[in-house]
Amino acid sequence: MLKLRLLTWDVKDTLLRMRQPLGQSYAAEARAHGVPVQPEALARAFREAYGEQSRRFPNYGRGQGLSSRQWWVDVVKQTFRLSGVQDERVLTLMAEKLYQDYCGAGNWELLPGASETLRQCRQRGFRMGVVSNFDQRLETILCQCNLRHHFDFVLSSEAAGFAKPDGRIFQQALRLGGVPPGQAAHVGDDYSRDYRAARAVGMHSFLLCADRQGEQPEVPPEHVLPTLSHLLALVEKG
Incomplete structure (x- = not known):
């Protein structure tokens, strides 16, 4: 685990x-x-x-x-x-x-399993944060979509001053989360900006492939999420 x-x-x-x-x-x-x-x-x-x-x-x-x-x-x-x-x-x-x-x-809707997965991760005691290439509207959008309460911090690229895949945005997130990289994992849908960029700073990461045809060749199957609902099983198995 x-x-x-x-x-x-x-x-x-x-x-x-x-x-x-x-x-x-x-x-x-x-x-x-x-x-x-x-x-x-x-x-x-x-x-x-x-x-x-x-x-x-x-x-x-x-x-x-x-x-x-x-x-x-x-x-x-x-x-x-x-x-x-x-x-x-x-x-x-x-x-x-x-x-x-x-x-x-x-103009926004939740992906299948999003609310339930976030709630379960919270129940398991994980600290939670957002790391997103987004502008200052992100906090408002998360509040409007009833997701903001799941997170200890929200870090947009505009606020950070760096956009993924720049590792400095992940390093800021690690400081905000108060953990070393080996005790953190990032979840995202983009191979280079999410999966690979988080691993480059020493974090774990999982790649959501919900609507994607085929898998990224460099991603082991145990790091691939067909849906968000698969996340906790992979975290606990890993």
Whole structure:
């Protein structure tokens, strides 16, 4: 059995996922402003706008004097511009509204087994924390989705100043959790940012593969979670 005292968790696509594809949410907002745009076009434009913004201003522009709110508003505006919307007034209204919408539970849903697994881990006496590439809205979202009470701390990349896979965000989490790396495990859905990055600082880690086809070749089967409900059995067996 692993001698673990701290479990850290990724959030997006590990504990929470979007209720509907982003393109659909954006298209609905556009329709509300009398602007017809196809969800598929918006999804493609978002990937382009988000990728370019991330290259120019990594980690929500934290190191370059940009607020994460402004970072996101710019991404949303550019998404609509690339989809053919040019009215600056409408762009601003839609961007501000969508930024707010993703603060609440309306656009997020729990992954199967999330609440129950967190509750059971708490009952077993684990310290618990969040380590997520996310902006300042994370605390609010976790509260709105009734998950915040499970965690001793919430560490977003914006607050930490470092984004996964940078090991420094995990080192901050270990300090907050008050344990050495060998007594901590991280749970996430991304091979490089979650599984491998946590192991690089000496933590244990588990890779959630709920909606993924095929397994990562370098991940032993005992580190793979088909669902979150498999976690405690693997922790206690390990």
